[in-house]
Amino acid sequence: xKHEIEYLDVENLIPYARNSRTHSDxxxxxxxxxxxxxxxxxxxxxxxxxxxxxxxxxxxAAQRLQMKEVPCLRLSHLSESQKRAYVIADNKLALNxxxxxxMLALELQDLKDxxxxxxxxxxxxQELNDILSQAAEDGLAAEEAKGKLSERFGIAPFTVxxxxxxxxxxxxxxxxxxxxxxxxxxxxxxxxxxxxxxxxQSSGKAYPNEKSKFGKVLETNIGEKYGRExxxxxxxxxxxxxxxxxxxxxxxxxxxLDPFAGGSVRGxxxxxxxxxxxxxxxxxxxxxANRVQADEICEDFNPVWHIGDSRKIDKSCHDVQADMVYxxxxxxxxxVYSDDPEDLSNMPYEKFLELYREIIFKSCSLLKDDxxxxxxxxxxxxxxxxxRNFVGDTVEAFRDAGLNYYNxxxxxxxxxxxxxxxxxxxxxxRKLGKTHQNVLIFVKGDGKKATEKCGPVEFFIxxxxxxxx
Numbered sequence: 001x002k003h004e005i006e007y008l009d010v011e012n013l014i015p016y017a018r019n020s021r022t023h024s025d026x027x028x029x030x031x032x033x034x035x036x037x038x039x040x041x042x043x044x045x046x047x048x049x050x051x052x053x054x055x056x057x058x059x060x061a062a063q064r065l066q067m068k069e070v071p072c073l074r075l076s077h078l079s080e081s082q083k084r085a086y087v088i089a090d091n092k093l094a095l096n097x098x099x100x101x102x103m104l105a106l107e108l109q110d111l112k113d114x115x116x117x118x119x120x121x122x123x124x125x126q127e128l129n130d131i132l133s134q135a136a137e138d139g140l141a142a143e144e145a146k147g148k149l150s151e152r153f154g155i156a157p158f159t160v161x162x163x164x165x166x167x168x169x170x171x172x173x174x175x176x177x178x179x180x181x182x183x184x185x186x187x188x189x190x191x192x193x194x195x196x197x198x199x200x201q202s203s204g205k206a207y208p209n210e211k212s213k214f215g216k217v218l219e220t221n222i223g224e225k226y227g228r229e230x231x232x233x234x235x236x237x238x239x240x241x242x243x244x245x246x247x248x249x250x251x252x253x254x255x256x257l258d259p260f261a262g263g264s265v266r267g268x269x270x271x272x273x274x275x276x277x278x279x280x281x282x283x284x285x286x287x288x289a290n291r292v293q294a295d296e297i298c299e300d301f302n303p304v305w306h307i308g309d310s311r312k313i314d315k316s317c318h319d320v321q322a323d324m325v326y327x328x329x330x331x332x333x334x335x336v337y338s339d340d341p342e343d344l345s346n347m348p349y350e351k352f353l354e355l356y357r358e359i360i361f362k363s364c365s366l367l368k369d370d371x372x373x374x375x376x377x378x379x380x381x382x383x384x385x386x387x388r389n390f391v392g393d394t395v396e397a398f399r400d401a402g403l404n405y406y407n408x409x410x411x412x413x414x415x416x417x418x419x420x421x422x423x424x425x426x427x428x429x430r431k432l433g434k435t436h437q438n439v440l441i442f443v444k445g446d447g448k449k450a451t452e453k454c455g456p457v458e459f460f461i462x463x464x465x466x467x468x469x
Contacts, residue, residue: 005043007069010062013044014051018084020104021091023057031061040070045086048076053083054090081116092122105135154244154459161241161411161439168240175239175269179297182236182263184289237265237328241376241411241439245326246273249372249441251454254323259310259363260330264290267303277303278320280310282343311355314362323453325363325373329356331380331390349388357397364401370445370453373403376411378437385429391438398442407441 040062044055052059053075062070078086084107091099108131112118118128155161155168162168242265250256256270261279267290270277281287287305294303306316330344332352344352367373377394379387395405413435422433443450 003073005071005073008050008072010059010067010070012050013046013059014049015056016052016087018103018107019056019087020100020107021056022098022100023060028057028060028064031057032064035061035065043071043073045075046072047078047083048074053086081111081114085111085116085121088121105131108132152459153457154247159409161409163238163411163413172238172240179293180239180265180268181293182265237263239265239269242266242269243273245374246270246275247457247459249374249454250275250324255320257317257320257322257325257363257366258327259313259359260327261305262286264293266326267294267305268297271298271301271303274301276301278317279303279305280313281305281307282309310359313359314365317366320366322367323371325367328376331378332388353393357400360397361401364403364444367444370449372450373398373442373444375440376437377440378434385431394440403442403444406443406447409439411437411439413437
């Protein structure tokens with residue numbers, strides 16, 4: 001088959017995304033020097049779309065030489081498997097280049113699974129066996145290492161936490177089986193009404209006569225409260241996330257200070273893990289419901305809830321020296337908790353943020369040096385549907401309070417009723433359905449000293465809340 005040389009724009013050539021060859025700066029420089037001396041004598045091989053089959057190194061060298069066009073041969077007759085095999089075979093002949101071992105093994109395994117003749121890649125049987133066997137061993141080693149991390153720390157301490165996994169859901173059920181009912185003491189279906197309002201807003205319709213139980217028209221943002229899940233339409237904090245946070249970032253027997261206490265979860269979990277919990281909550285009915293549950297579930301370290309405005313936390317908790325500040329604050333007006341004018345969820349975002357920053361500052365003033373703070377937050381939208389950057393505002397509030405931004409984790413939350421809502425929302429607004437939360441960790445002082453104070457993570461499967469084997 002005869003192929004005509006075409007001169008194609010270097011910038012329009014598409015590198016093969018799964019190319020397993022690596023090209024060091026030294027090798028690219030050598031190729032560029034050769035082209036400069038002898039000319040571009042070896043054309044780049046591309047497919048019908050301009051994706052590079054052979055000649056990645058030459059293309060990089062051409063870019064370094066600021067060449068506009070390079071000679072190319074278009075191999076449009078090759079099948080997908082043939083193209084992938086040709087990439088590997090050509091790379092096998094390359095000098096002074098390295099391999100991305102993981103990518104090479106992945107490509108070879110995919111070709112093997114499609115019954116392609118691997119001998120055409122230029123590797124002999126022994127080389128193929130070594131590459132694929134090593135990849136299998138590495139995969140098993142990675143899984144084994146992850147399993148050992150889970151044994152030590154509950155789950156692997158990565159920046160992505162998956163609350164949909166079976167282990168997580170089993171452990172959550174065990175916590176709730178203790179009698180935790182964090183939705184008690186709160187309004188009915190606060191999220192549900194907010195979601196309905198936003199569905200109406202996203203479709204361009206308005207229902208001005210609909211009101212919340214507090215007599216206020218809700219103009220809030222659709223979505224889950226990240227770090228919480230809906231229970232009878234009201235968001236509830238995840239006890240497993242709470243357990244992991246306490247065990248990872250606070251010492252046994254330590255004091256947990258929560259300026260936005262809300263429901264009972266964080267207090268009950270602290271008590272069962274041998275931590276003293278001190279929460280601050282504006283709504284009396286919520287605190288009374290929390291105390292009833294704590295009396296039924298907790299034994300030692302009974303949680304303490306103060307009733308009142310968290311802006312006064314420096315007064316009501318003046319004698320507290322906390323080992324951890326931990327909370328899930330109101331997400332501006334995403335949920336409206338009461339008709340109290342002092343309730344932050346009733347305020348415009350600018351005023352909310354001013355008082356929110358004040359509360360964080362005062363709470364952190366009660367935190368011991370060389371200790372961690374953790375807030376579970378998620379972004380919220382303004383009335384025009386744009387994100388406010390609440391996550392970033394939270395980070396800045398802690399920095400202004402003298403803490404350092406230490407860790408961030410993304411918790412993948414349960415989908416819940418999102419599939420029912422997401423289609424219409426995306427169709428009318430192109431807004432993506434939220435299924436994650438932001439777990440922000442800060443440190444006051446030295447991170448290594450704070451870690452030493454926390455001590456080793458003790459995560460035993462025979463604890464009351466555990467169900468895994």
